[in-house]
Amino acid sequence: MHYTGTIWRPPYEADSLIIEATAGCTHHACKFCTLYADLPFKFRPSPIEHIEADLLEAQTWYHDPLRKAEERLFETRRASCERIFLAGANPFGLKAKGLLEIAGLVHEYFPECRSIGCFSRITDVARKTDAELTELAAAGYDGLTLGIETGDDDALAFMNKGYGARDIVEQCARLDAAGISYAFFYLVGIAGKGRGLESARRTAAVVNRTHPWLIGANMLTVYENSELHREIVAGNWQEAAEVEKYEEVKELVGALAAPAEFAMLGASNPVMLQGRLPEQREQILTALDAIITDIGEERLRSYRTSLRHL
Template sequence: MHFTGTIWRPPYEAYSLLIQVTAGCTHHSCKFCTLYEDLPFKFRMSPREEVEEDLKETSRYYNKVPRVFFTGANPFALSVDKLKTLAKSVHEYFPACQSMGCFSRITDVTRKSVEDLKELRALGYDGITFGIETGDDEALTFMKKGYLAKDILEQCRKMDEAGISYNFFYLTGISGSGRGNIGAKETAKVINQLHPKIIDASMLTIYPTSELYKEIQAGNWKEETELEKLEELKTLIENLTVDAKFATDGASNLIQVRGNLKKDKKKLVRFLEQQISSQDEAYLRKYRENLRHL
């Protein structure tokens, strides 16, 4: 199998077949991100021969694969024709495959029409994961995400129209000290107008090699405390009205919550209130400082 650097996938893709089709990120400019710093290049599409070899190899061991997850920071950036070719290759080796997913940037959808997206949906693309991080325009601009809240709305509405389901990653702490609850409310305003299936929240963890670390050292930005992050998470859940699964999976979350926002919102909020009133900031901070890798 051909894999380059650390391989990232959402927790809910644990049982999907992982096939590398890209490596690195087309944007590679977010101030907080260090996920792809182990690569000697910014972005690369895998040669078609490698993808074919990997599909052929895995087909020897697995007769039926219900879902394939294409790895890389944002394979959905590939052209519609390339994505079609990948889908056809998957169906050639795994005729029973029901769906294919991957990570995507919001900007990856911009260059695709609703008709393009409908064609991709017909070939099996579904459950696309967007790292939207926040709906707070001030934070999105400062962190150099390359899009604003209005873009999240516009592009995900195209996904809705095309019938492609999607999931969101939220980054607790991205708005900075004193702005966590503002960022949470702004994000809820955006998400409540859309239809994500899953909202997975991670907590911002800042590493010395990031551009954000340099901003902190220069006095241009201040990190939220760990208790502030928990308060922000509570505010987000309180303000969400969508019918979606919510989870704080992943190593960046010492305190984990998981449930359905329609059925379990009150329970999730009560749990976080208990944690906020009982947890020790120093203990939580020690965990963050000792988190060597996400």
């Protein structure tokens, strides 16, 4: 398989076949991000020949006679490829023609595949026409993961995300119209010390105007090789305390009105939890209170500082 550097995928894509479609990020300018700092290039699409070779290799494994014999012998679940996740920071940034070519290969090698997912920036959606989005939905693209980070325009501008809260609402409405579902990632602490509650409230106002199937919250972890760390050293930004971040999550959960899964399952979260909103709101809030009171700032901060890499 052709993989470049570290491969990231959302927790809920654990059962998906992962095929690298791009490496690096088209934007590569968010102040907090260090995920692709070790790559010698900003962004690179995978050659279509590599994608096809990887699909063929995967197909060979799925149909391997020895593996099938093991399934029968040990009565394990039959492996099938019903979903493919395209790896890369934002494969949806590829032109629609390229994404459709990839989808064609996916369905050629895996006719049973029901959907194709990937990470996407809000700007990736904006660059596609309504007709292209509809065509991509028909080709199987669904369940995109959007790292919106926050609905706070001030924080989005400072972190150089390249879009605003209004763009999130507008582009998600276009995904809704095309029939492409999506999940959100919220970055807890992105607004900085003393501004978390406002970030949570502004984000809830944005999310409540959209229709994500899941809202995933991840804790901001600042690394020394990030531009954000340099902003801290220069005195331009202050990081929120760990307990403050959990108070921010409580504010977000309490203000979310749209029905969705809520999850904190990424490695940046010292304690992982998941529940359905609004049905399990009180259970989630109780769990968050327990984290604040029973674990506390010192142990939460110890976890944060021990994270060498996300």
